[in-house]
Amino acid sequence: GRTFSYVLKEGEPKITITQTDIRAIQLAKAALYAGTKLLMEKQNTEHVDRIHFAGAFGSFIDPKYAMVLGLIPDCDLDKVSAVGNAAGAGARMALLNRGYRREIEETVSRIEKIETALEPKFQEHFVYAMALPNKVDPFPKLSAAVKLPPRKTVSEDGIAGDAAPRRRSREGHAARRGRG
Template identity: 55%
Template sequence: WSDEDGFDVATATTGITGICGSGIIEAVAEMRIAGLVDDSGLIGSAEQTSTARSIPEGRTHAYVIHDATADGGPLISVTQGDIRAIQLAKSALYAGARLLMDERGVDTVDRVVLAGAFGAHISPKHAMVLGMIPDAPLDKVTSAGNAAGTGARIALCNVTSRAEIEKTVGEITKVETAIEPKFQEHFVNASAIPHKTDPFPELAKITILPNVSFNTGGGDSAGGGRRRKRRG
């Protein structure tokens, strides 16, 4: 669902049927902020999280976002599989960014620009909570929209700009992630939410992530676990 004008009217017939791509990013990030998911990506049980919305699902748990089963509608939840898929995707994104930072010899960035149509709909705060992007001041995380399409139009319509683009392309250093020795290390460290080793001081200025752990020593198995206090 959405708080955008006209959403209720548009879904009056179909009802709520699922979670979109940018929506799942916000949902998982909010679950992390609320302490429903620990930094390893595990969803806590109802006992661990103190909410009945955490329901058993096999050996793991899911978190109920919307329950319309009483009216014959769907039960929409965020599952452990959903979070693992998010972790795989965001780890690859962050590892790629970290390799570029290594290439430049820096550990921090001043700003982040999200390109592509999907990037235009992502909440910068929630992307940073998940560790999809490097830590940076939130007001310095912006969207460029369809940068590839815009660049193509500029190249087609402006001869001078086309020459500048060709010159810039020749100066680009290609970083092949598949053969970079540190890619696997960066990928594994980035699987934590937001990150296993890299600090996120700018993120800490706007939100405090609860220091909880739902790992009972049996991988993703259900039950047990403990809560730890929030990081100050």
């Protein structure tokens, strides 16, 4: 089928974005946010005080827009910062200082691996994180900096506003076709 695109910048090179691009961003940010929520729950933490972005990605993303996308949890925007090549800096520290090396080894021995695919809450967090910035998590600090659209209310059965469920049962579908 046809793929429609929205032109972000005319000229050479022309920059466009498609629904496929938007979906890829949603999937990536939802996975990151859902993983962060799992870690926060494991630590019994309801909010974060500061966020550090590592690597090239972290050096170029604007913290406000990362939060608008729902890539990161709500916190004071001035507490979000880039730390550059953290992996490279850590490797240099471990190579050049035995004390740091021991500290790293001790830290590694305390790390708990979390299999997100096996975590019951991951899928729920993931689905909520598909919305921008998030379907259920409040972003009060972001709301103070940016006007966010009003949220749709979500009922206990997970239906937003007055919307009816989109999926229909096979029995109901067969009955509507006169085969029930």
